[in-house]
Amino acid sequence: MTDTASLADAARRRFAELDTHALRDMWATEGRTEWAETALRDELIERGVRAEELDAVAIRRVEVADDKPPSSRDTIWVYGVVGRMVTLVTAGLVATMLRAVGEPKLIAFGIVLVVGTYVAILLRRISMQRKHRPGAAASFAMYWQAGEACLVLLGVMLIAL
Numbered sequence: 001m002t003d004t005a006s007l008a009d010a011a012r013r014r015f016a017e018l019d020t021h022a023l024r025d026m027w028a029t030e031g032r033t034e035w036a037e038t039a040l041r042d043e044l045i046e047r048g049v050r051a052e053e054l055d056a057v058a059i060r061r062v063e064v065a066d067d068k069p070p071s072s073r074d075t076i077w078v079y080g081v082v083g084r085m086v087t088l089v090t091a092g093l094v095a096t097m098l099r100a101v102g103e104p105k106l107i108a109f110g111i112v113l114v115v116g117t118y119v120a121i122l123l124r125r126i127s128m129q130r131k132h133r134p135g136a137a138a139s140f141a142m143y144w145q146a147g148e149a150c151l152v153l154l155g156v157m158l159i160a161l
Helices: 003-017 020-029 034-046 051-059 061-067 072-099 104-130 136-160
Strands: none
Touching (some): 020 034, 020 051, 051 061
């Protein structure tokens, strides 16, 4: 048995443990390698799902994936916390590199550019998130992070003047 065949058999065993509704959701929203796609398709056909229906859903996967709400957790942690750390490090590197030029206004402009880019990215992500109505705690955390980021940008801009 080849590696692909053994992987497909293992996938079929896992698929057999799931209910048909979960498998249909997987078929509609997730991308997989060819062997896993075949295993999932075979399992669904065995359960009575028509091949034509699966083909129609496969064609719409991109559309279905685009309609999926962004993860609140990713917005808060990746864009909020990690993004803030990356912005701090990047602003420090830009300030260090521009310090060689010696022009304080240029250093301030570089920092404003870095922080402003972060704020724009964060606000865009929160705007996308708002369309899908996150929970109250997630909304509070996102708006808090956005408010802090905007205040930091305003502070950096005032210092730059």
